[in-house]
Amino acid sequence: MKKLTPVRVNDFWHLDELAENNALHKTSFPELRNQKQLLIQAYNDYEVNCGNPWSIADPVISDKLKSGMLSHYSSPPASIDYLDRIKDSSPEVCPMCGGFKPFTRDHILPKSDYQAWAIFSKNLVPACDCNLKRGTALKGDAASQARVLHPYFDEVLSERLLSCKIIPRSNYRWFDLEVIYVDTAHPQIASIKYHTRNIVIKSGIEKWLKGQLGKLKNRPSNVIQVLPRRVRLTQDQLRQSLEDCMDSNDELTGSKNNWLSILCHGLLNSDGMLDWLTERHNATLPTP
Numbered sequence: 001m002k003k004l005t006p007v008r009v010n011d012f013w014h015l016d017e018l019a020e021n022n023a024l025h026k027t028s029f030p031e032l033r034n035q036k037q038l039l040i041q042a043y044n045d046y047e048v049n050c051g052n053p054w055s056i057a058d059p060v061i062s063d064k065l066k067s068g069m070l071s072h073y074s075s076p077p078a079s080i081d082y083l084d085r086i087k088d089s090s091p092e093v094c095p096m097c098g099g100f101k102p103f104t105r106d107h108i109l110p111k112s113d114y115q116a117w118a119i120f121s122k123n124l125v126p127a128c129d130c131n132l133k134r135g136t137a138l139k140g141d142a143a144s145q146a147r148v149l150h151p152y153f154d155e156v157l158s159e160r161l162l163s164c165k166i167i168p169r170s171n172y173r174w175f176d177l178e179v180i181y182v183d184t185a186h187p188q189i190a191s192i193k194y195h196t197r198n199i200v201i202k203s204g205i206e207k208w209l210k211g212q213l214g215k216l217k218n219r220p221s222n223v224i225q226v227l228p229r230r231v232r233l234t235q236d237q238l239r240q241s242l243e244d245c246m247d248s249n250d251e252l253t254g255s256k257n258n259w260l261s262i263l264c265h266g267l268l269n270s271d272g273m274l275d276w277l278t279e280r281h282n283a284t285l286p287t288p
């Protein structure tokens with residue numbers, strides 16, 4: 001999860017290029033030329049409503065144009081030259097789930113349901129395989145207007161939204177763990193929860209966090225790399241190192257909701273974990 005600056009694309013220029021391209025007679029010509037105004041209106045509507053699916057009106061366009069727009073996404077004509085730039089615009093963290101190395105793109109309004117925005121740059125964000133796991137999830141219940149958060153428009157993504165609660169079991173042999181919300185009274189909590197359940201949890205964060213706890217047990221400095229590998233630490237010093245690790249990952253990824261920061265926040269705030277981590281750190285120092 002990350003607030004991201006969109007790449008600069010003149011979508012209206014690209015629409016014009018496609019609309020006038022009669023070589024595209026097998027896909028969108030002349031349908032796009034004839035219905036271009038509907039798409040211009042749809043693009044403007046999207047910007048004005050910040051990609052909010054509860055407010056945007058899906059335009060009535062022909063089935064031929066719908067399939068034409070989908071094929072322009074899957075087999076882009078030469079003029080559609082911005083798709084790779086979008087995919088590469090957040091190399092450190094997936095803006096949708098907070099995981100690592102986004103290698104594909106996700107459509108905020110899923111292309112199978114909203115073909116009018118299939119190639120609209122503001123509807124396309126870099127993503128990892130959370131894209132597939134999300135499917136077409138977009139909106140929750142109407143009463144709360146819950147929805148997927150939008151990396152280009154939702155400022156709330158700049159805040160620290162997620163942590164984890166770690167409960168040691170059987171004298172720290174294993175752990176129960178769940179992703180939790182930093183502020184359960186947040187004004188946008190309905191959408192934060194909807195996005196987390198449908199994208200972050202589905203992308204496997206809890207399994208990843210449990211895996212990191214296993215590695216911490218063996219040697220904390222392998223996970224929290226700011227920990228000194230040969231120096232004993234007090235609990236206060238260890239807390240400081242965890243805070244440094246979290247700050248540095250927030251900064252490196254440009255996101256307070258990257259998975260490593262979520263782990264650090266959980267370790268700092270779950271009962272007994274600082275005691276345990278200090279003991280593990282000091283017990284696993286190499287013998288001089």
Ligand SMILES: [Zn+2]
Pocket residue numbers: 094095096097098099127128129130131203
């Ligand atoms: Zn992802």
